Each structure stands twice: as structure tokens, then as C-alpha cells.
Amino acid sequence: MKYEVLTMLYNTDKYLSGETISKKLGVSRTAIWKYITLLRSEGYKISSATNKGYLLKRDYIPLTNYQVLQNYDGDTKLYFFNEVNSTNTKAKEIANEIIDNKALVYSRTQQQGRGRLGRTFLSNNQSGLWLSYIYKPTITPEKATIFTLAASVAVCKLLKKECQLDAKIKWPNDIIISGKKLCGILTEMSCEMDKINYIIVGIGLNVSQLSFDDSIKDIATSLYLETGQKYDRGLLIGGLCYNMDNVYEQIINNKIPDIISEWKKYALPMGQNIIIHKGKEQIEATTITINDSGHLMVREVNGEVNAYQSGEISIRGIMGYS
Ligand code: BTN
Secondary structure (H helix, E strand, C coil): CHHHHHHHHHCCCCCECHHHHHHHHCCCHHHHHHHHHHHHHCCCCEEEECCCEEEECCCCCCCCHHHHHCCCCCCCEEEEEEEECCHHHHHHHHHHHCCCCEEEEEEEEECCCECHHHCECCCCCCCEEEEEEEECCCCCHHHCCHHHHHHHHHHHHHHHHHHCCCCEEECCCEEEECCEEEEEEEEEEEECCCCEEEEEEEEEEECCCCCCCCCCCCCECCHHHHHCCCCCHHHHHHHHHHHHHHHHHHHHCCCHHHHHHHHHHHECCCCCEEEEEECCEEEEEEEEEECCCCCEEEEECCCCEEEECCCCCEEECECCEC
């Protein structure tokens, strides 16, 4: 019922009296007041004025299941939290309990967001999308890398459609705008020799940050910093879910080459001089392409051509971003 009240408030930009809402929904004005209180506690800004009623403010829209469901009616099961340590960790717990092939875990905040290679991912605030998709595909484990590439494509398409931004992908998992990182992806998997139990695709996208800590301000950006606009996170998650549904269909229907060719369209140009960090080793190389398995092919200074998987290296030196 509280969401019926919210829908009524959404459908007008004028004050709506308690009486009008209560008549339409067939409940008392006291009940309406209780629903308004509940909606406020979820973060909706609803002003009230004597003899006028209630007005929903649009300058800040909280992240709620309602907001996502207004923008997505596909078959991905949704798990929403106010706070978790890490949506990837939460998604692993949920993956072990559910039989669905697809689900999404998203949270307003993360206390211990995780990045690639054991790094911390700053997300203990409500300024971004912190979410993890769970998939249980019947493909073999060595094809799992495609999920990171597919998610990168899904994010770039979302940014183009909803924010008119031409984002680029830095292999394997960073989404870059104006030389700075807007979004990172952490894919994790539980598998046996020839069978995937589940894959978790964790996506962290900076949305409304006005600034970043000194330690990352030169390498991080947000949608707000790039466009000057505020975005409804539910709308972004809804759009991303459709894009993820599409790439998942491609993966399970054996259309991996289509994803790789789309990925190449969004990728930073190849032929860049980079430094590969592999454990304690540093290797100077030039990027060539990604191969059919999604591995990065490079020509190293000694002339050798090698392919690297995403889990084993990090790279520096592309467009000033490290
Ligand atoms: C990286 O850039 O190294 C990857 C960052 C991935 C961050 C996301 S936020 C949602 C999900 N939960 C996590 O703990 N990490 C991923």
C-alpha cells in the first residue's frame, strides 16, 4: 500500500491532499500519514503543508526496490540491502541458497567493498551503484572471463543511453571517462573441473560523488562530476539489468564472439605502451588485441608475444590512468 501512495505522489508535481489519497485507496487519512512516515524513513523526501497535503521532492530519490522495479520488469531476482560488507560476499551466500540461474544483489552501502587483486574498493557511502549479479550458466569454467568483458559492454551501453557518455573500457575491468576511472568490475567464480557452480559479477559505479579523497582524486570520477547531473540509481540499475540480461543470453547461446567484437568497439585503442605488473615483476609491453578467450595479447620489449589473463596482472600507463 505504501508504494501505491508513492505512485500517486509520483504521478503529479502538485500537492496531493491526504483526503484525495485516502479516498482513492480506500484507507483512512491516519493510515496515509503512516505510509508517508514509512516512505520518509526509506529516504523519500515528502513535504507536507497544512490544507495542501503532500508533495514528493524529486531532487533526491533514494535507492529502493520500488525505484528499480519502476525501471525493470525482467526475470532477474532482486535482493536489496541497506548495508552489507560486500555485495560480492553477500551474493556468494545467496548463490549457495537459491536455484535461480540469475539474481542481483544490491546495497545502499558497503562497509568492506572489495576490488581486484585484494584491493579495497571505497563504497561506504550512498554515492554509487554497488551491486553483484549471480549467474549459474552451463558453460565451462575457462569461458568465465567473458562475464567481465560482457559486463563492461553492458555498463558502456547504459552510460551511452542514460547519460550520453562515451565511456571506454580499459582491459580487463575498468570503465574510464576523461582518463579517470568511473566503474570497476570484480568477477569471482565457484567451480569444479568442468562445471561452474556460480559466477558473481560485482560492479561498482560512482554516481553522485562531488569529490574524492586526495589519494584517488586524480584517477577517479563520478557521473555527477562528468555530467553535472543527478541520477536515480534505480533507473540506472533497471537499465543495467536489461543490458546484463542481453549479454547473458548471448553467452548462453554461444555468441561469445559477438560480445568480444562489441567489447573491441568500446575498448581504449590498442597499440599502447604499458607496464605489466605481475607479482613483483614489471614488464614493458605494447597492447595488440584481446584473443577469443578475452585474454590480453601484448608484444613485450624482448619481442615475445604473450597472452595474459585478468587475474594475473595489473597494467599501468594507459592514458595516464594507473
Ligand atoms: C576493481 O576496480 O578493482 C573492482 C571493483 C569492484 C567493486 C564492486 S562494488 C560491488 C561489488 N562488491 C564488492 O565488494 N566489489 C564489487
